[in-house]
Amino acid sequence: MRYLALATDYDGTLAHHGEVDSQTVEALRRLAGSRRKLILVTGRQVDDLIRVFPELPIFDRVVAENGAVVYRPRERELRLLAERPADAFILALKDRGVDPLFVGHVVVATVEPNEKLALDVIRELGLELEIIFNKGSVMILPPSVNKATGLKAALEELSISADRVVSVGDAENDHALLAMSGCGVAVANALESLKAEANHVTKARASEGVRELIESLIEDDLRSADSKRHSSGSA
Template structure:
């Protein structure tokens, strides 16, 4: 295989719709690692969550977490980009001014995530993505200069909400990333999964031309653009499929595993 670093989104890409990793993936991962190929999940999920999900890996994986704000390799965090406290509060103020959107907010820091206790169902769902989660009275009390991102759930169209409600609040220093059909991440302007891939590739000494990336949604756009070769999932966002080099079978068809098996066997 010509690729030395493979990175892959999780939800809607490697995971099926039930949020499971196929049993066929683990022996495939073993084959990759035996050949010295680095596999790095790239997700908006928390580092601890991703590491828990890859406990079955024959060898430790590298990780691009929090949509690129945190990069992990060889047992340590090698890159971490945070948001200024004032900028975080500015976004939280804008959210408070628009309760009609039906927000739920997760405040993400390197030392854990924080969610308000007002919605127990949301806290339970959030725990699936953030294994190191604290349920608190008010997330504003936990804002400091170590915030990585704000993960927002909205009951409206996230693309419309990002363009109208959040556009002015984010200013020039923050980026609004639509990460799902009801999800928005607010992160540092200079951060995305593509930057995370560049940071990881530089750390391990792999040229971007020898990287391969899989994704399905808009928060994967920079990741696929940065990689030497890119695959969008058949179930992916139309914009992503239009920009990718190739289309992989859907996540429900085990598309990532099928493509990698073909590449390894060719």
């Protein structure tokens, strides 16, 4: 077996309007039954995922907060991979009227165009923080924390190398995720910039595209997708 794990984004990929349909859950169960590991890689916070996705324990690992947290859903164990920005930063954002403002274990999140206020505060306080975008959402994290670094930590726990992983996503913050994987896949509704970098683009959108990918993994370990890509590339 060439690919030992699937790493999937949540919103816009696995989920539609924040929910995962029963067909997709069943497809994930079939993939798990093929002795492959399932890893969810998302910008969402763990508590939020538990609330909106009761089937979360189907995953072997959850990389949350855009790579800052690794969660074991069956054991309910959480590991932080970075420190949250200083309280002074969060208070300064509130003083500037940044709303909404979400504070996780590590991530501080808001929406566009609040990144301008956040950048002003970062400069004024002399902080080393990065701003990451996700289709209108804005995440503020310590430097060098992203979905790829979080996935790397999860894979180390599972003793799987990155080249044995298929990853799938749709947005700006999925570039690093796809780049580090053995096969990076963009769903049909993904940003054009992500599609351009992906090894494969699904025919279907969002969760239907994930199901398409899962069926190809189970059927022939993505070999048919490889042959189609090579044929189109030589045309």
